Amino acid sequence: MPVAVVTVLLFGGSALIAPVLWRGGNHDTDFLYLATHTRAVAFMAGAAAAFAVFLVQRGASRKEGRRAGGAFAYHLASLTAILSLAAVVYVSLKVSTYHEPLLYQGGLAVVAFLIALTAACLSTDRGPLARALRLKPLMEIGQISYSLYLLHLPVYWLLLMAYPDMKPYALFLLGTGFTWLLAMIMHYVIEQFRTRDWRPARAVPLFTAASLAIGFGSWYLPTHIADSMRPDGKPLVLTLGDSMAEDFATALGRHGSKYAVVDGGQRGCGVMSPTAVRDRTDTVFKNWESCLKWTDFWSDQLSAQPDAALIHVGWDAAEQQIDGKWLTPCDRAYQKRYAKQLAKAVALVSEESPDTTVLLMNERNYNGAITSEWGSCFNQAVADFVDSARSEVHLLDLDGLFCDRESCRQTTDDGKRLYPPGDDVHLSEAGMEFVTPWLEKELDTAVGS
Known part of the structure; x- marks a missing residue:
């Protein structure tokens, strides 16, 4: 008992x-x-x-x-x-x-x-x-x-x-x-x-050897992985922001050859710190607690002292609930708050990793989560901030890569889908391969190869 x-x-x-x-x-x-x-x-x-x-x-x-x-x-x-x-x-x-x-x-x-x-x-x-x-x-x-x-x-x-x-x-x-x-x-x-009858004379040495091997692996592998983040002395890129930042890290890791990369993206997280987010289908997403503490997470990631921080926070382009009120990127109150939040993000990077080059990406003016109106206003807010930051921040024009004034492309030049079926936000494997040369070119310009 x-x-x-x-x-x-x-x-x-x-x-x-x-x-x-x-x-x-x-x-x-x-x-x-x-x-x-x-x-x-x-x-x-x-x-x-x-x-x-x-x-x-x-x-x-x-x-x-x-x-x-x-x-x-x-x-x-x-x-x-x-x-x-x-x-x-x-x-x-x-x-x-x-x-x-x-x-x-x-x-x-x-x-x-x-x-x-x-x-x-x-x-x-x-x-x-x-x-x-x-x-x-x-x-x-x-x-x-x-x-x-x-x-x-x-x-x-x-x-x-x-x-x-x-x-x-x-x-x-x-x-x-x-x-x-x-x-x-x-x-x-x-x-x-x-299920065999393992006698101590045979079982104890085998168990001891297995335990030592597991212990050595748990000590060695994290160090080995950390060292592999900078293979052959390649510049290190840290992606920060939402789930698209995760996609860009995967793209550079799988299809790129010039840069080492660390994935610091957080699905469903931007820098606006709203109570909730509402997409273009009126679906409401309560903000994660960890998203509200994005500064702590970014600080941890920046301890890697990357050569470049690639920031994508397009999730902020959806409607944001701030102090009980819904704001879109076209609202003046949104724009004032967002300029402060972006300044906070850039200041955090400069404080935690002073030698890191900051690259801030805009968003496609239309995707599965936002309307074209929200996307255009968001991109203007990002462009205005980069202009005000002068040479401290480099703008990456994702919208220009994927979209024109009328529509955003859905396939690569050889007809492969840029997005997974049923998902008009994230990148397919073909989409990651498509975006990688552009990413490396932009990084070359900002950081130098």
């Missing part, structure tokens, strides 16, 4: 990890979604459920006449299993991305609890759900489920790295097939070595 109580308390403690560490930004979710200490809640939920099942079954075995109430207990367990599984499916359908804040405000713990509850109720081995799960194909999935869990993410990631423009359905079909095949190999071939 004491161990069971400790396990339940550990489950409660692990459920608090994500809410405590989550600060509201995409960089937080990228880390927390995969972090071991965040995922510990699932292991502790399973352990707590196992203790609960053991204690219930032990108590039932000690009671006389348990058959009298057995039917009701089995029906209740069966119904609870179905409802909890349905709740897991419902939550999974409601959450469309791992950036969803609800996941880190208790959602991961709730899902872990529901799955553990489902498994505990199925321990009766009776009821329609238990009978369905005894079907041989589903039992086979259960046999290799842990291997599937370990392999699915790297398989999907590698496929996306190899084929960035792969359709979602193709990724699902191909990724599922590869994952299934590799999971079968892992379970029926590699897993057999784990």
Whole structure:
């Protein structure tokens, strides 16, 4: 019993990890979604459920006449299993991305609890759900489920790295097939070595060697990656701003050859610091807490002392809610505030990294998030600021690269789409390749090759 109580308390403690560490930004979710200490809640939920099942079954075995109430207990367990599984499916359908804040405000713990509850109720081995799960194909999935869990993410990631423009359905079909095949190999071939009778004379040296290798890797790899940021003494470019800044970092890293690059973009973050943002479809996005603290994030990124800071904050071109009032880039109040915010951004770069050249990019006058009117007013505000900053800031005319007075181009010269299907904001792989020579040329002019 004491161990069971400790396990339940550990489950409660692990459920608090994500809410405590989550600060509201995409960089937080990228880390927390995969972090071991965040995922510990699932292991502790399973352990707590196992203790609960053991204690219930032990108590039932000690009671006389348990058959009298057995039917009701089995029906209740069966119904609870179905409802909890349905709740897991419902939550999974409601959450469309791992950036969803609800996941880190208790959602991961709730899902872990529901799955553990489902498994505990199925321990009766009776009821329609238990009978369905005894079907041989589903039992086979259960046999290799842990291997599937370990392999699915790297398989999907590698496929996306190899084929960035792969359709979602193709990724699902191909990724599922590869994952299934590799999971079968892992379970029926590699897993057999784990279940062998490992004697201490053989196991201890192997475990020690593996631990030393992992420890060395955790020490060496961060240093190696940091050093690789400046290969062959190339000038270092730090991208700052929103998700397009992330795209430009990826473009320079994959398709460029002249510059080393560090990605300092934050999805959904500009420098305007509004309460919320509203795009051209009237969809309202509450601002992330980490976006409101963009100066802290930029300061951390600027510790790399880059040769150039490439800033794209086109998300600021959408409507901004400031002090309860919605402002567009065409409003005078917006323009006055934005000039101050841009000055704050440039001053921060100069303070944290005095030798860094600042390149400020405008926005395409029309994209999936903004109207052409907002885009034109935003670009004018950026141009006015660059003029006032004189030689301190270099203007990068993204609008001139993609758009003319009538429209913005959608394809490359050879007909490839510049944007992913259904996304008129971010760049496709072809779009990144298209923009890279222009980026390097602009950097050459501002920084010098």
